[in-house]
Amino acid sequence: MNNINFEKIINETLxxxxxxxxxxxxxxxKRNLIFLNKRxxxxxxxxxxxxxxxxxxxxxxxxxxxxxxxxxxINKIIKNLSVVFKDSRNQKSIKxxxxxxxxxxxxxxxxxxxxxxxxxxxxxxxxxxxxxxISQVQMSLFEETQNVVIANSNSKLIKDKRKRKRLDISIYxxxxxxxxxxxxxxxxxxxxxxxxxNDFEEIAQDLVKSVQEKLKSVPCKGGIxxxxxxxxxxxxxxxEACVHSLEATTVSKSIGPFVNKIxxxxxxxxxxxxxDGNILNAWGSTNIDDEGNPTQKNILIKDGILKxxxxxxxxxxxxxxxxxxxxxxxxxxxxxxxxMNNTYLAKGNDKISDMIKSIDYGLYAKEMGGGxxxxxxxxxxxxxxxxxxIRNGIVCEPVSDVCLIGNGxxxxxxxxxxxxxxxxxxxxxxxxxxxxxxxxxxxxIKISNILVSGGGEENEL
Amino acid sequence: MNYNNLFKKARENDITSLQIxxxxxxxxxxxxxxxxxxxxxxxxxKTVVFKGIYKNKTTIVxxxxxxxxxxxxxxxxxxNAKLSENNDKDIISDSKEKINEKFLNKEINIKNxxxxxxxxxxxxxxxxxxxxxxxxxxxxxxxxxxxxxxxxKLKDEHCTFYFGVESVSKENDNVSTSYDFxxxxxxxxxxxxxxxxxxxxxxxxxxxxxKVKSGKYKVLMKNTCMAQILxxxxxxxxxxxxxxxxxxxxxxQNKNLFGNKITIVEDPTNKKLPGKRxxxxxxxxxxYKEIIKDGIFKTAIYDSKTALKENMKSTxxxxxxxxxxxxxxxxxxxxxxxxxxxxxxxxxxxxxNGMHAGINSLNGNITLQAxxxIIKDGIIMDAINLFTISTNFIELLKSIESVGNxxxxxxxxSGSPSVVIKDMSISS
Numbered sequence: 001m002n003n004i005n006f007e008k009i010i011n012e013t014l015x016x017x018x019x020x021x022x023x024x025x026x027x028x029x030k031r032n033l034i035f036l037n038k039r040x041x042x043x044x045x046x047x048x049x050x051x052x053x054x055x056x057x058x059x060x061x062x063x064x065x066x067x068x069x070x071x072x073x074i075n076k077i078i079k080n081l082s083v084v085f086k087d088s089r090n091q092k093s094i095k096x097x098x099x100x101x102x103x104x105x106x107x108x109x110x111x112x113x114x115x116x117x118x119x120x121x122x123x124x125x126x127x128x129x130x131x132x133x134i135s136q137v138q139m140s141l142f143e144e145t146q147n148v149v150i151a152n153s154n155s156k157l158i159k160d161k162r163k164r165k166r167l168d169i170s171i172y173x174x175x176x177x178x179x180x181x182x183x184x185x186x187x188x189x190x191x192x193x194x195x196x197x198n199d200f201e202e203i204a205q206d207l208v209k210s211v212q213e214k215l216k217s218v219p220c221k222g223g224i225x226x227x228x229x230x231x232x233x234x235x236x237x238x239x240e241a242c243v244h245s246l247e248a249t250t251v252s253k254s255i256g257p258f259v260n261k262i263x264x265x266x267x268x269x270x271x272x273x274x275x276d277g278n279i280l281n282a283w284g285s286t287n288i289d290d291e292g293n294p295t296q297k298n299i300l301i302k303d304g305i306l307k308x309x310x311x312x313x314x315x316x317x318x319x320x321x322x323x324x325x326x327x328x329x330x331x332x333x334x335x336x337x338x339x340m341n342n343t344y345l346a347k348g349n350d351k352i353s354d355m356i357k358s359i360d361y362g363l364y365a366k367e368m369g370g371g372x373x374x375x376x377x378x379x380x381x382x383x384x385x386x387x388x389x390i391r392n393g394i395v396c397e398p399v400s401d402v403c404l405i406g407n408g409x410x411x412x413x414x415x416x417x418x419x420x421x422x423x424x425x426x427x428x429x430x431x432x433x434x435x436x437x438x439x440x441x442x443x444x445i446k447i448s449n450i451l452v453s454g455g456g457e458e459n460e461l
Numbered sequence: 462m463n464y465n466n467l468f469k470k471a472r473e474n475d476i477t478s479l480q481i482x483x484x485x486x487x488x489x490x491x492x493x494x495x496x497x498x499x500x501x502x503x504x505x506x507k508t509v510v511f512k513g514i515y516k517n518k519t520t521i522v523x524x525x526x527x528x529x530x531x532x533x534x535x536x537x538x539x540x541n542a543k544l545s546e547n548n549d550k551d552i553i554s555d556s557k558e559k560i561n562e563k564f565l566n567k568e569i570n571i572k573n574x575x576x577x578x579x580x581x582x583x584x585x586x587x588x589x590x591x592x593x594x595x596x597x598x599x600x601x602x603x604x605x606x607x608x609x610x611x612x613x614k615l616k617d618e619h620c621t622f623y624f625g626v627e628s629v630s631k632e633n634d635n636v637s638t639s640y641d642f643x644x645x646x647x648x649x650x651x652x653x654x655x656x657x658x659x660x661x662x663x664x665x666x667x668x669x670x671x672k673v674k675s676g677k678y679k680v681l682m683k684n685t686c687m688a689q690i691l692x693x694x695x696x697x698x699x700x701x702x703x704x705x706x707x708x709x710x711x712x713x714q715n716k717n718l719f720g721n722k723i724t725i726v727e728d729p730t731n732k733k734l735p736g737k738r739x740x741x742x743x744x745x746x747x748x749y750k751e752i753i754k755d756g757i758f759k760t761a762i763y764d765s766k767t768a769l770k771e772n773m774k775s776t777x778x779x780x781x782x783x784x785x786x787x788x789x790x791x792x793x794x795x796x797x798x799x800x801x802x803x804x805x806x807x808x809x810x811x812x813x814n815g816m817h818a819g820i821n822s823l824n825g826n827i828t829l830q831a832x833x834x835i836i837k838d839g840i841i842m843d844a845i846n847l848f849t850i851s852t853n854f855i856e857l858l859k860s861i862e863s864v865g866n867x868x869x870x871x872x873x874x875s876g877s878p879s880v881v882i883k884d885m886s887i888s889s
Binding site: 036037039040041042043044045046048050059060061062063064065066067068069077080081113117135136138172174178179180181222253254255335370372374376377378379381382383400401405406407451452453454 | 497498499501504506523524526528537571705826846850
């Protein structure tokens, strides 16, 4: 970073008639220890160092990225980028002033690589004793340290360091030719204490039970029915069905199911949805967003009423609202835009046992896989990785290959019951500014009706 | 960076084999919406991947940066090798081939392209329901150079243009979207006007979408949808997954699994296709190969390490992971219109979603959200949406009764023609 003159770059951009310019520098170290076949099988390590330059004029935003910091190259990039703008008549120049930020994500300790490998051996040995049918155990311990420097034409210079870790554990079983697997992801921002605090043996037992159940599962007969969705990663339903359509990326285009709905009731009164970039040591947390604004807790929907969108600086100018500290990008090669951090449905008061008793025929989706949404229409889909049929208020046989589909506007109205067992779970979210680490979460909920896919015939008792 | 110096330092530090892969990606991305410029992005980024063999262990370090420190690389290679517990034999290429390929016809006039896209993204007055028309044009120039301590020197360059269109139509509370795209190696070959016009009509036709009754249907699956399924399930063919019991094809080589209408090939040397590569990231020359022939699973895809485990040669498929380039379902003789005309009662599926979570490469089960149209007596009728398809990859291919001749690629990995499937389970 020492050979980058941020101030000079910003002043070079100001030779053009623009409203705003920014330089985003990144130096990131990523490392992934992959454990497979009872051994540390592979190590991937990568160092990324590059800059992104962004210019804004009115409602046009342009961006360039490079790994080459030579002054000639950067000037050439700015010149190529600025073909869409006129020369400035009143060329300004600025002096950058560094702003200090508060580090909200603690690091208590780290451990040596040899200790990490020992931990993975311990988990592998423990798991394989739990069921003879286990054909493979895979673990991946990913760590990332991202150092960023953001400078902009508002004279701001700001630096941040983000540390993240993630341990993925997958267990595969083969039972007379039928193969199933289950996975669990543990994640944090900050030090290794965020990984180590977990009870790995309990996690292993839950994973093995999950695969054992999947091996007994039968195809599900599809149809519209009430569904209970389990806590934790079940929150992907709101991430996809609702909050993508609340990102300014979509809303600023004036198309989308929730455009012009601030202050209106768009969901059941049981629904309060929050996106919070400040949760201490959470996987999706950062001190500042990727344009240097502090992250914050954004109450998006309260008791069913839409309160705010997620807004970045560029779209805030179009929408004439304040930014919400939500601007994110996968890395310097992307132009940032409004994205989620840690998004969850707030706790309620209902009991899970009451949810189950209330259903004559329906589904208990205990674990969700991923999903996707068309944010312009609100149509979404989710894979369910573990589910059971509910009959006459009793949880019955496990079912496989289930998918839930619907429309975001409808699903929000159909949230009938919300429990209090809130959990958050890590993942990645893909959109136009790349893949960013996020958390999704919720307590266990009941949806009064949703379309459940399935290729099966009526399930036999 | 002085690569000769690095090879020398590697030898001095007991790294007996060293391979360096230098990739440069130069991209331009232009987007216009409703006649206005929305996005203009340029990128020029270099990544170098170092693979070494240190005390019989493979070790890899990659750097996406310009200023690379040789000592740091040597140090990291040794640290990673010492930690690794994988003693599987590995080699680097000892090929004597020399390739230095450059791509022609990659230049475009940015201002002209922006003007073109602005013009074509203006909403025509006659389409009152059309609210948003977004056009995107990307040019991606990727170059790769491989050097190794066996004096390998290979260089290749490829350029692809991607054109995408998204139209959004609305009437009262009904909103519909339609997407279409085209890949080509030459900008002038892309018929922007035609693609845009067809896309607008499609999104307007889809404003009023109906439900379809659950059941089994004959399905005309559009080429892009079939290509997406192939893309998302393609890792079942990776030797790495098969050898590690993570694929549904474990123990299935040379078995007739897929029905005799199915031949799936890989053609990485084809310069007209988006995934062209003359050699993989290990410097192994690529080649045309039949993965499935007349329903029989012929070969997995290998890199050097996985090939050595089975005493065979690499198939030239190492690209960071073991992957395909230009893999496709071999096209048949029927035009799309012929496929359509031969369906009396069925469904056209022209959009699918949820592939990253709804396709299980361990057991082949596929459960996806879909949309499309009802087909009656060979004619496209009402638009339908929000239904799911449930099938299994092996069953899906076995039940293909006709294969079209409209091969289309969705990315550098996979393509497909449209196909007619005898029956498929639909839920709604």
